[in-house]
Amino acid sequence: MSDERWVFGYGSLMWRPGFDFVERKPATLHGRKRAFCIYSVHHRGTYERPGLVLGLAPGGATRGMAYRVDEAAWPEVYAYLVEREQPTETYMEARRAVRLADGRRAEALVFLSDVRHPQWAGALGLERQAELIAGASGLSGRNVDYLRDLVDHLREEGVRDLGMETLLGLVEQRELAGG
Template structure:
């Protein structure tokens, strides 16, 4: 029996494990928010970054990608990878995954999700934000929360660059 894993953050563009199929779609009853403090990947304990997590929200949907994993060895490797990668999360949930906004029945049931100026070992926090925004837009998903934060970060970066240029002249 295949295992399915839902990616709603960096798993969209940086999977890190073998899978048989990738399907773009969404889950219901959750929204993506930049509420998770990252002290291990996109920040440090002194300067935590921000990554996305999911929070229950009636009537909301969250777009992402579901990964089908069939081989037992690949399932074990994926779970081990996710346990390390998502170590700040200790909760798993199994949800329905949809690919058609008008569908009343899910495309896949029982998809697992890991209720999953900073820079950490995985790189700058703003790169995480911009890569997530780009990946979602490639799906045709305009997540206003992500877009608004990305635009604000771009504005701040632009201001800092202008100040740096002025101080050098």
């Protein structure tokens, strides 16, 4: 691996990075899985009615997107990412090896879920996740819209995440049933 600056995204960073980059490649991170494992008490829920947001939970593998950032732009991009991803410090900044779709390996900046943080929800079953997401809403809107946006964008990127698709179906059923 070289001294290049890479960032790995597994959620909204995949389709809305918010920074300039010189290269964008599908990539896989091993050892972590995309999961609704963090309680949201601001953006997609409240303290009274928490929702859930994505994190990278231990185990499995995650298909996402890697971005190579120009060295001169790195300080600004890094500051932006810390501000975007760390408002409540529910994520831990780390550098991890990712496998790019073209076969190369790169070391990327990634934000992992902090399992010791009070907002860590852990490995909730799909029914419990659906219960929390259905009806939850916060400063950034309805929790189900966040999940739907994720599934739609993953499909656009050619990523089929059956767990997320199943979860969306369960949430939609609950919302149709009124809760």
